[in-house]
Amino acid sequence: xxxxxxxxxxxxxxxxxxxxxxxxxxxxxxxxxxxxxxxxxxxxxxxxxxxxxxxxxxxxxxxxxxxxxxxxxxxxxxxxxxxxxxxxxxxxxxxxxxxxxxxxxxxxxxxxxxxxxxxxxxxxxxxxxxxxxxxxxxxxxxxxxxxxxxxxxxxxxxxxxxx
Amino acid sequence: xxxxxxxxxxxxxxxxxxxxxxxxxxxxxxxxxxxxxxxxxxxxxxxxxxxxxxxxxxxxxxxxxxxxxxxxxxxxxxxxxxxxxxxxxxxxxxxxxxxxxxxxxxxxxxxxxxxxxxxx
Numbered sequence: 001x002x003x004x005x006x007x008x009x010x011x012x013x014x015x016x017x018x019x020x021x022x023x024x025x026x027x028x029x030x031x032x033x034x035x036x037x038x039x040x041x042x043x044x045x046x047x048x049x050x051x052x053x054x055x056x057x058x059x060x061x062x063x064x065x066x067x068x069x070x071x072x073x074x075x076x077x078x079x080x081x082x083x084x085x086x087x088x089x090x091x092x093x094x095x096x097x098x099x100x101x102x103x104x105x106x107x108x109x110x111x112x113x114x115x116x117x118x119x120x121x122x123x124x125x126x127x128x129x130x131x132x133x134x135x136x137x138x139x140x141x142x143x144x145x146x147x148x149x150x151x152x153x154x155x156x157x158x159x160x161x162x163x
Numbered sequence: 164x165x166x167x168x169x170x171x172x173x174x175x176x177x178x179x180x181x182x183x184x185x186x187x188x189x190x191x192x193x194x195x196x197x198x199x200x201x202x203x204x205x206x207x208x209x210x211x212x213x214x215x216x217x218x219x220x221x222x223x224x225x226x227x228x229x230x231x232x233x234x235x236x237x238x239x240x241x242x243x244x245x246x247x248x249x250x251x252x253x254x255x256x257x258x259x260x261x262x263x264x265x266x267x268x269x270x271x272x273x274x275x276x277x278x279x280x281x282x283x
Binding site: 038043078163 | 186187188189190191192193194195196197198199200201
Protein backbone atom coordinates (compact mmCIF):
# COMPACT_ATOMS: atom_id res chain seq x y z
CA UNK A 1 0.00 0.00 0.00
CA UNK A 2 1.35 3.31 -1.00
CA UNK A 3 1.60 6.07 1.60
CA UNK A 4 -1.02 8.04 -0.34
CA UNK A 5 -3.55 5.19 -0.18
CA UNK A 6 -2.80 4.65 3.49
CA UNK A 7 -3.55 8.31 4.33
CA UNK A 8 -6.82 8.13 2.39
CA UNK A 9 -7.97 5.04 4.27
CA UNK A 10 -6.95 6.59 7.57
CA UNK A 11 -9.00 9.72 6.83
CA UNK A 12 -12.04 7.60 5.96
CA UNK A 13 -11.77 5.67 9.23
CA UNK A 14 -11.64 8.88 11.22
CA UNK A 15 -14.51 10.68 9.44
CA UNK A 16 -16.96 7.77 9.14
CA UNK A 17 -17.85 7.58 12.84
CA UNK A 18 -18.39 11.33 12.90
CA UNK A 19 -20.88 11.09 10.05
CA UNK A 20 -22.63 8.21 11.81
CA UNK A 21 -23.00 10.31 14.99
CA UNK A 22 -24.56 13.41 13.36
CA UNK A 23 -28.01 14.47 14.87
CA UNK A 24 -30.93 15.80 12.90
CA UNK A 25 -33.47 15.96 15.82
CA UNK A 26 -33.71 16.26 19.62
CA UNK A 27 -36.56 15.93 22.14
CA UNK A 28 -37.23 16.73 25.76
CA UNK A 29 -40.37 15.97 27.78
CA UNK A 30 -42.23 18.14 30.29
CA UNK A 31 -45.24 17.28 32.40
CA UNK A 32 -47.80 20.08 32.75
CA UNK A 33 -50.25 20.01 35.64
CA UNK A 34 -53.42 22.03 35.06
CA UNK A 35 -56.38 22.61 37.32
CA UNK A 36 -59.41 24.91 37.29
CA UNK A 37 -60.31 25.99 40.78
CA UNK A 38 -63.85 26.91 41.76
CA UNK A 39 -64.32 30.54 40.80
CA UNK A 40 -67.22 32.60 42.05
CA UNK A 41 -67.51 36.36 41.81
CA UNK A 42 -70.25 38.93 42.28
CA UNK A 43 -69.86 42.69 42.03
CA UNK A 44 -72.23 45.65 42.20
CA UNK A 45 -72.07 48.91 40.27
CA UNK A 46 -72.46 51.05 43.39
CA UNK A 47 -75.11 52.13 45.84
CA UNK A 48 -78.75 52.64 44.91
CA UNK A 49 -80.30 56.08 44.94
CA UNK A 50 -81.76 57.40 48.17
CA UNK A 51 -85.19 56.00 48.99
CA UNK A 52 -87.07 58.94 50.45
CA UNK A 53 -90.81 58.85 50.86
CA UNK A 54 -91.90 62.44 50.58
CA UNK A 55 -95.59 62.31 49.88
CA UNK A 56 -98.67 60.16 50.27
CA UNK A 57 -101.04 58.87 47.69
CA UNK A 58 -104.57 59.69 48.73
CA UNK A 59 -106.33 56.66 50.15
CA UNK A 60 -103.20 54.57 50.32
CA UNK A 61 -102.29 52.75 53.51
CA UNK A 62 -98.75 52.11 52.38
CA UNK A 63 -96.26 54.58 50.98
CA UNK A 64 -93.43 53.32 48.88
CA UNK A 65 -90.60 54.43 46.66
CA UNK A 66 -88.32 52.40 44.41
CA UNK A 67 -84.88 52.65 42.85
CA UNK A 68 -83.42 50.50 40.08
CA UNK A 69 -80.28 52.45 39.26
CA UNK A 70 -77.75 49.94 40.52
CA UNK A 71 -76.70 46.73 38.81
CA UNK A 72 -74.78 43.58 39.58
CA UNK A 73 -72.57 41.25 37.58
CA UNK A 74 -71.61 37.72 38.47
CA UNK A 75 -69.67 34.77 37.14
CA UNK A 76 -69.05 31.25 38.34
CA UNK A 77 -67.81 27.93 37.06
CA UNK A 78 -69.97 26.01 39.49
CA UNK A 79 -73.51 24.65 39.13
CA UNK A 80 -76.48 25.02 41.44
CA UNK A 81 -75.47 28.43 42.72
CA UNK A 82 -77.75 31.10 44.14
CA UNK A 83 -77.64 34.69 45.30
CA UNK A 84 -78.73 35.49 48.82
CA UNK A 85 -79.26 38.86 50.49
CA UNK A 86 -78.88 39.98 54.08
CA UNK A 87 -79.12 43.26 55.97
CA UNK A 88 -76.84 44.54 58.70
CA UNK A 89 -79.65 45.58 61.06
CA UNK A 90 -83.46 45.42 60.98
CA UNK A 91 -85.50 48.16 59.35
CA UNK A 92 -87.51 50.53 61.59
CA UNK A 93 -90.89 49.32 62.78
CA UNK A 94 -93.61 49.86 60.21
CA UNK A 95 -91.21 50.00 57.27
CA UNK A 96 -90.06 47.40 54.81
CA UNK A 97 -87.13 47.11 52.47
CA UNK A 98 -87.54 44.78 49.52
CA UNK A 99 -85.04 43.89 46.84
CA UNK A 100 -85.42 42.26 43.44
CA UNK A 101 -82.52 41.04 41.31
CA UNK A 102 -83.06 40.48 37.62
CA UNK A 103 -81.34 37.39 36.23
CA UNK A 104 -80.90 36.09 32.70
CA UNK A 105 -79.11 32.93 33.87
CA UNK A 106 -81.13 31.93 36.90
CA UNK A 107 -84.55 32.32 38.46
CA UNK A 108 -85.30 35.61 40.20
CA UNK A 109 -87.46 35.29 43.29
CA UNK A 110 -88.98 38.70 42.57
CA UNK A 111 -89.28 41.21 45.39
CA UNK A 112 -87.91 39.65 48.56
CA UNK A 113 -88.43 41.30 51.94
CA UNK A 114 -85.03 41.83 53.56
CA UNK A 115 -86.30 44.10 56.35
CA UNK A 116 -85.24 41.63 59.02
CA UNK A 117 -82.98 39.40 56.97
CA UNK A 118 -80.12 39.17 59.41
CA UNK A 119 -79.78 35.64 58.07
CA UNK A 120 -79.48 35.54 54.27
CA UNK A 121 -82.58 34.96 52.17
CA UNK A 122 -82.64 33.67 48.60
CA UNK A 123 -83.14 36.29 45.88
CA UNK A 124 -81.91 34.37 42.79
CA UNK A 125 -81.66 30.60 42.45
CA UNK A 126 -80.74 28.01 39.81
CA UNK A 127 -77.56 29.66 38.63
CA UNK A 128 -75.17 27.50 36.63
CA UNK A 129 -71.79 27.97 35.02
CA UNK A 130 -71.39 31.25 33.20
CA UNK A 131 -71.66 34.95 33.73
CA UNK A 132 -74.44 37.49 33.98
CA UNK A 133 -73.52 41.11 33.35
CA UNK A 134 -75.24 44.32 34.43
CA UNK A 135 -78.44 42.88 35.80
CA UNK A 136 -80.77 45.37 37.47
CA UNK A 137 -81.20 45.58 41.22
CA UNK A 138 -84.47 47.14 42.33
CA UNK A 139 -85.04 48.30 45.88
CA UNK A 140 -88.43 49.25 47.23
CA UNK A 141 -88.79 51.04 50.54
CA UNK A 142 -92.30 51.03 51.98
CA UNK A 143 -93.76 52.59 55.10
CA UNK A 144 -97.15 52.12 56.69
CA UNK A 145 -99.34 55.18 56.74
CA UNK A 146 -99.14 55.12 60.53
CA UNK A 147 -95.38 55.62 60.49
CA UNK A 148 -94.30 59.13 61.35
CA UNK A 149 -91.33 60.95 60.01
CA UNK A 150 -88.06 59.05 59.80
CA UNK A 151 -84.94 61.04 59.24
CA UNK A 152 -82.42 59.79 56.72
CA UNK A 153 -80.98 56.47 57.77
CA UNK A 154 -79.03 53.72 56.03
CA UNK A 155 -78.62 49.98 55.97
CA UNK A 156 -76.00 47.79 54.36
CA UNK A 157 -77.40 45.05 52.16
CA UNK A 158 -74.97 42.26 51.28
CA UNK A 159 -75.48 40.10 48.22
CA UNK A 160 -73.67 36.76 48.28
CA UNK A 161 -73.23 34.35 45.41
CA UNK A 162 -72.96 30.94 47.02
CA UNK A 163 -73.98 27.30 46.78
CA UNK B 164 -66.31 51.57 32.76
CA UNK B 165 -68.36 49.06 34.73
CA UNK B 166 -67.49 46.38 32.23
CA UNK B 167 -63.80 47.24 32.54
CA UNK B 168 -63.99 46.97 36.31
CA UNK B 169 -65.74 43.64 36.03
CA UNK B 170 -63.24 42.31 33.49
CA UNK B 171 -60.44 43.55 35.73
CA UNK B 172 -61.86 41.65 38.66
CA UNK B 173 -62.14 38.58 36.46
CA UNK B 174 -58.53 38.89 35.36
CA UNK B 175 -57.45 39.18 38.97
CA UNK B 176 -59.39 36.04 39.73
CA UNK B 177 -57.85 34.19 36.80
CA UNK B 178 -54.40 35.22 37.97
CA UNK B 179 -55.27 34.10 41.44
CA UNK B 180 -56.28 30.68 40.17
CA UNK B 181 -53.20 30.41 37.97
CA UNK B 182 -51.07 31.10 41.00
CA UNK B 183 -52.84 28.29 42.83
CA UNK B 184 -53.43 30.46 45.86
CA UNK B 185 -57.18 30.64 46.05
CA UNK B 186 -60.43 29.00 45.14
CA UNK B 187 -63.74 30.74 45.62
CA UNK B 188 -66.98 28.97 46.21
CA UNK B 189 -68.76 32.12 47.37
CA UNK B 190 -68.44 35.84 46.81
CA UNK B 191 -70.14 38.88 48.34
CA UNK B 192 -70.81 42.49 47.43
CA UNK B 193 -72.47 45.11 49.61
CA UNK B 194 -74.62 48.15 48.96
CA UNK B 195 -75.59 50.95 51.29
CA UNK B 196 -79.30 51.75 51.07
CA UNK B 197 -80.34 55.18 52.32
CA UNK B 198 -83.97 55.78 53.22
CA UNK B 199 -86.27 58.10 55.09
CA UNK B 200 -89.89 59.15 55.50
CA UNK B 201 -91.13 62.70 55.43
CA UNK B 202 -94.75 63.60 55.79
CA UNK B 203 -95.54 66.35 53.36
CA UNK B 204 -96.86 69.15 55.47
CA UNK B 205 -96.79 72.62 53.98
CA UNK B 206 -94.94 75.12 56.09
CA UNK B 207 -96.84 78.37 56.31
CA UNK B 208 -94.94 81.40 57.45
CA UNK B 209 -96.83 84.26 59.02
CA UNK B 210 -96.71 87.72 57.55
CA UNK B 211 -93.39 89.38 58.06
CA UNK B 212 -91.07 91.42 55.99
CA UNK B 213 -88.33 89.02 56.85
CA UNK B 214 -89.36 85.49 57.43
CA UNK B 215 -87.21 82.76 58.77
CA UNK B 216 -88.25 79.27 57.89
CA UNK B 217 -87.00 76.35 59.84
CA UNK B 218 -86.18 73.43 57.64
CA UNK B 219 -85.69 71.09 60.53
CA UNK B 220 -89.30 70.11 59.97
CA UNK B 221 -88.46 69.25 56.41
CA UNK B 222 -86.60 66.23 57.65
CA UNK B 223 -83.87 65.47 55.21
CA UNK B 224 -82.56 65.93 51.74
CA UNK B 225 -85.06 67.10 49.20
CA UNK B 226 -85.76 65.04 46.15
CA UNK B 227 -87.60 67.84 44.36
CA UNK B 228 -87.61 71.65 44.47
CA UNK B 229 -89.85 73.38 46.95
CA UNK B 230 -92.56 75.69 45.68
CA UNK B 231 -92.57 79.07 47.31
CA UNK B 232 -95.62 81.26 47.18
CA UNK B 233 -95.10 84.86 48.20
CA UNK B 234 -98.34 86.76 48.70
CA UNK B 235 -100.45 86.50 45.60
CA UNK B 236 -97.41 86.24 43.37
CA UNK B 237 -97.31 82.53 42.70
CA UNK B 238 -93.90 81.57 41.52
CA UNK B 239 -91.78 78.50 41.80
CA UNK B 240 -88.24 78.96 42.90
CA UNK B 241 -85.42 76.65 43.63
CA UNK B 242 -83.99 77.13 47.06
CA UNK B 243 -80.72 78.53 45.80
CA UNK B 244 -82.59 81.72 44.90
CA UNK B 245 -83.48 82.39 48.49
CA UNK B 246 -81.34 84.66 50.59
CA UNK B 247 -79.17 83.20 53.29
CA UNK B 248 -78.31 80.38 50.95
CA UNK B 249 -74.85 80.75 49.48
CA UNK B 250 -75.52 82.02 45.99
CA UNK B 251 -72.62 80.18 44.45
CA UNK B 252 -74.11 76.85 45.31
CA UNK B 253 -76.16 75.11 42.72
CA UNK B 254 -79.51 73.68 43.64
CA UNK B 255 -78.17 70.16 43.40
CA UNK B 256 -75.44 70.95 45.90
CA UNK B 257 -77.87 72.69 48.17
CA UNK B 258 -80.35 69.84 47.91
CA UNK B 259 -77.74 67.39 49.10
CA UNK B 260 -76.75 69.52 52.06
CA UNK B 261 -80.15 70.79 53.12
CA UNK B 262 -80.35 68.40 56.03
CA UNK B 263 -77.52 70.32 57.65
CA UNK B 264 -79.20 73.73 57.16
CA UNK B 265 -81.46 74.67 60.02
CA UNK B 266 -83.10 77.78 58.68
CA UNK B 267 -83.03 80.38 55.97
CA UNK B 268 -84.60 83.77 55.42
CA UNK B 269 -86.92 85.26 52.86
CA UNK B 270 -86.90 89.03 52.55
CA UNK B 271 -89.50 91.11 50.83
CA UNK B 272 -88.24 93.76 48.45
CA UNK B 273 -91.30 95.89 49.04
CA UNK B 274 -92.86 97.42 52.12
CA UNK B 275 -95.63 94.90 51.94
CA UNK B 276 -95.15 92.07 54.33
CA UNK B 277 -95.38 88.88 52.38
CA UNK B 278 -97.20 85.74 53.28
CA UNK B 279 -94.82 82.99 52.40
CA UNK B 280 -95.95 79.44 51.86
CA UNK B 281 -93.46 76.66 51.42
CA UNK B 282 -94.75 73.42 49.98
CA UNK B 283 -93.42 70.28 48.37
